Amino acid sequence: MIVGEIEKEKLETKFIKLDEETFKEIEINITPILSKEELIEKINSLEKVDKEYIKIILTGTRSFEINKYEILKYMENERIIKIKDKTQIAYPLEKMENESTLKGLFAKEMLKKLKKSDITQEERETIEKAIEIGIEALQ
Numbered sequence: 001m002i003v004g005e006i007e008k009e010k011l012e013t014k015f016i017k018l019d020e021e022t023f024k025e026i027e028i029n030i031t032p033i034l035s036k037e038e039l040i041e042k043i044n045s046l047e048k049v050d051k052e053y054i055k056i057i058l059t060g061t062r063s064f065e066i067n068k069y070e071i072l073k074y075m076e077n078e079r080i081i082k083i084k085d086k087t088q089i090a091y092p093l094e095k096m097e098n099e100s101t102l103k104g105l106f107a108k109e110m111l112k113k114l115k116k117s118d119i120t121q122e123e124r125e126t127i128e129k130a131i132e133i134g135i136e137a138l139q
Contacts, residue, residue: 022052030087031060036071043083044076055082061090065132089128091135103138110134 004013026046033039043056054077058066068083093114096107110131114124 020051023055024049024052025055025057027057027059029060030058030062031090034063036064036066039066040071040074043071043080044074046077046080048077048079052079054080055084056080057084058087060087062087063090065136089132091131093131096135103135106134106138107131 001016001018002013003016004011028039028042030039030042033042039058046054058068066085066087068085071083072080091107093107093111096104097111098104099107110127113119113127119127
């Protein structure tokens with residue numbers, strides 16, 4: 001396998017022999033995790049094993065935005081090569097929409113969009129990402 005780093009005017013590559021290396025998937029349920037910092041700590045507490053590459057799969061519900069590329073920057077274990085986000089948002093939109101605040105109006109509009117029957121999965125994911133960003137901005 002060839003691994004590389006690309007920056008503005010720089011390209012570094014190195015060859016990694018795969019014969020002795022293994023690939024492991026670790027699933028982490030982030031439902032009890034309350035912040036991005038706590039998630040980073042949890043991932044960094046995973047045991048480091050030589051000759052083992054790790055793909056992390058995040059599952060469960062979350063109440064904070066996950067930017068997997070930003071999280072990878074803070075990984076102490078250089079053997080973690082990928083993070084896959086399979087989580088769902090856990091904001092109480094139905095409760096928020098009854099608030100007479102900007103956050104309440106935002107929640108009401110986003111719920112209308114989510115409840116449309118003709119939206120695609122890609123549109124749903126885009127709306128959920130917008131909800132994450134919007135709620136965090138309004139906190």
